[in-house]
Amino acid sequence: MHASEYWFITVWKIGAPIQAVWDAVHDPAAWPQWWTCVERVSEVESGAADGVGALHRYVWRGRLPYRVRFDMRVTRVKPLVLLEGVASGDVEGIGRWTFSSSDELTAVRYDWRVRTGRGWMNLLAPVARPLFEWNHDYVMEQGGEALARRLGAKLVSIGHRERSS
Template sequence: MSEYRLTSLWRIAAPLEAVWDAIYDSAAWPVWWKGVECVVDIEKGDASGLGARQRLTWKSVLPYRLTFETRVTRVEPLRLLEGRVEGELEGVGRWHFSHEDGVTVVRYDWQVRTTRPWMNWLAPLARPLFEWNHDAVMREGGQGLARLLDAHAPPE
C-alpha cells in the first residue's frame, strides 16, 4: 500500500460556528462540495456524533472514484473533528478549526494508504498526480463552502 500525508488549508471569512456546522454535517456535503458524490449514513453515533459511520463516494478531477467508510473517533466542538477510514483508502482524517480577525481557518490533515491495486502499482510514478488531484478536490471544497456560507475565501 502507498501512504499519503496531505494537508489542506481553508481560510473563510465566516463565523467559526457556521463553518463547523457545515463540515460537521457531512451528509450535506454533496450539496456544496462538487467532489462528494454520495454520503450514506450507516450508524448514528452518540449525541455528539462520536461513533457515527458513513460511506462516502468521491469523484475526482481524474477519471476515477473512491469509496470508503468513515467512523467519527473524536469530536471537540469548534476545535477538532477526527475520523478513521476503511475501504479504498485506510487511515485517519482530522479537521482542525480556529478563528482570528473575522476569518475561520480550517486545516485538514489526511494520513491514508491506498488499497486499490492499480493505484498502488502506479504510485511510484503517479504519486504527484494523485496528490495534485487531492489538492484540486480540496480546493473546490473550500470554494464550495465559501459559496454556501456566502463568504469570501481569501487566497491561500
C-alpha cells in the same frame, strides 16, 4: 514513507464565523449539496449525540477518471476545535479537521494521512503519486471554494502541503 502512503495538509481561510464553518463541515450528509467532488454520503451508523462513533460511507470524484469509496468512523469530536475519523476502503487512515478563528476569519486545517487500499492504486503509486496529489489538491480546492459560496463568505486563502513523513 511507502509509495502508497500519503499525508496531505490543506488549510482553508474563510471570512465566516467559526460556528457556521463548523456546522457545515460537521454535517457530511449535506456535503454533496455544495461540494461537487462528493458524489454521495450515506449514514451507516448514527453514533452518539456529538457524532462520535458515527459511520458514513463516501463516494468522491476528482478530475481523474476514477472514484474513491471509503467508510469513515468518527473517533473524536471537540466542538469548534476538532473532528477526527478513521477511514477504511479504497483509502485507509486518519482524517482530522481542526478549526481556529480570529475575528471573522476561520482557519480550517485538514490532515489526511492515508494509504491506498486498491491494488491498481498501489501498483501505480510510484509513478502516479504526483497525479494522485494533484487530484487531492483539486478536490480540496473545490471544497474550500464551495464552502465559502455556501456560507456567502470569502475564501481568503487555500494552502496545500504534502508531507513526506
